[in-house]
Amino acid sequence: MTTPPPLLRPDLSLKTLRVHRQDAVLSIELSTPEPGNVVTDTLLDDLWAVLAHQDPGIQVVVLSGAGDDFCLGGDRTEYAEHLLQDPSGGALRISGTKARRVCEALTDNPAVTVARVHGKVIGAGFALALACDLRVGSPDASFRLPELAFGLPMAWGGLLPRLLHEAGPARARELVLTGRAFDAQEALSLSILHKVVPAEDLDAAVTAWTKPLTRRPPAALRVTKTLLNSYTAATRLADPAALDPELMAAVVAETHRAAEAP
Helix, strand or coil, rough: CCCCCCCCCCCCCCCCEEEHHHHHHCEEECCCCCCCCCCCCHHHHHHHHHHHCCCCCCEEEEECCCCCEEEEECCCHHHHHHHHCCCCCCCHHHHHHHHHHHHHHHHCCCCCEEEECEEEEEEEEHHHCEEECCEEEEECCEECHHHHHHHHCCCCCHHHHHHHHHHHHHHHHHHHHHHHEEEEHHHHHHHCCEEEEHHHHHHHHHHHHHHHHCCCCCHHHHHHHHHHHHEEEEEEEECHHHHHHHHHHHHHHHHHHHCCCC
């Protein structure tokens, strides 16, 4: 068997991820379990570095999380630091642009992307999982979109248009406005998950997808995924996700100014 090219550039140092390649499968694990794999600018930079330099021979990318939870969402401490750095929201816009870039790199990836989720899947973590083509979860997986409770708009990484398309407008509206948690079985009924399996069977469920996918002719797989994405996009009336960074920055900066006012 031909030795695959190096996984990453030799000068690239990842601080928040564990990355492993097995033949045509690239596994990316969010690897800061102590704070619940929260999404920081560093994590987004690491994800972008891996996805942007992905070897063309990769046919499946698997995204998972270390520890008890897949991802507890965005790092609100970092949001506050961004506002201190730039009260106008400029740093938040940069962060939001990184988020959109990473989520699009998962959705538009030439390989099939698979989210392997367990435990809590919250906010930005929900967005990362939903950006993947296929999603499997354990029965303990729970999902929540708490942005409104924190004074944030639902404007991160193109999450809202994806949720509207996958779950439908009526159910998406209820989940976003109430911010209530929902379990793996409800996620399955909403097509947010494709499968729910016991925790000990998660890896087997991922393998059940990756095995046949890596046997597909690479060109046919790439074109088929592109067609699926194209036809899916064609069914949307509009996708204003490009405005996410601007909307997030504007709302957070305005909320901050109102809170600081005498």
